[in-house]
Amino acid sequence: MxxxxxxxxxxxxxxxxxxxxxxxxxxxxxxxxxxxxxxxxxxxxxxxxxxxxxxxxxxxxxxxxxxxVDLLRKEYYAYQRIFEREEDAIELIGTVMTGLGEGKYYITQDGYMKQFTEKLGFKPFPGTLNLNLTKESVTLRKKLDNHKGILISGFKANNRTFGGGRSFLSEIEDIKSAVIIPDRTHYPPDVIEILAPVNLREALRVDDGDEVRIKVFI
Structure with missing residues (x-):
């Protein structure tokens, strides 16, 4: 052992x-x-x-x-789950939708990938799962605006400026994940982007229009 x-x-x-x-x-x-x-x-x-x-x-x-270091990160993540209270989480419901196709490009930028791996505790799959939230979940999603979350800093690379944002650890059917909220986004308020260490579409066996529930820790 x-x-x-x-x-x-x-x-x-x-x-x-x-x-x-x-x-x-x-x-x-x-x-x-x-x-x-x-x-x-x-x-x-x-x-x-x-x-x-x-x-x-x-x-x-x-x-x-x-x-x-990876072993210690896994321990940290496990203890987070033990001590986080249910009232410190919200459940969002939405349907899977096809995004703009920009997720892979941004996630694989070194400036983002390094931060995601260090701050979220996992190396994300190069792509996001996008959910179109229900009306009730859009209201719940606004709660995240009152919480600091995990800061993702902006940076400059290849003569281009990449914006920052916030992230919140989450779970989808026991799969660890994170909701990403960029400071600047092309998506409306009823759409959220989700990172995970696996291809969520394949892991959850979902396609456009399928309902997904996600627990977001705040």
Whole structure:
């Protein structure tokens, strides 16, 4: 079983952002274990490819690898779901519609993709699912305007300015996703765009006109 607690403690010590000098004794204090146990756990994490370790003299420098970071993100997402209350979510209902075809272009821009992956906790499929909301859901959707959400910053690339926006984590039939609300959009207020780590049309087996329900966490 993966030792997530030791990985978490190393992350809290800063090993996600850059190599940190870690002694077995220092880690053992945080774990409430013996230095021998802490040393063994470090070795196991290295063997599992979750950390990289460099020995310099009597010191060891540790960095959490990409697979290690991904594992921690999954834990974070799971705990979010545990502690988020039902009253902190709204359910929107809409029918699937074909969009303007711009989703793939924008999502695959490095400036957006990096932010989506880091801030949403998943690497999005290059495309969005667009829903035409019911009248009741349009009213509920306005609640999002009163919440900060997850900020997606604008940027410049290839002599072009790309606008920012906000996003809200969501779920569709237990599939993690996110509603994206650009600062500038060509869509009317009754249309929402949804990101997910999978092709939602295929995963949900839906086509234009099919009804979809989405729980949005605010």
């Amino acid at each position: 993966v030792d997530k607690e030791s990985l978490k403690q190393l992350a809290l010590m800063g090993a996600i952002n850059s190599p940190v000098k870690v002694s077995s004794y220092e880690l053992s204090v945080k774990l409430g274990s013996s230095p021998q146990t802490a040393s063994r756990r470090i070795q196991e994490l290295e063997e599992e490819g979750l950390i990289s370790r460099t020995i310099q003299g009597n010191a060891q420098w540790i960095t959490i690898t990409d697979p290690g």
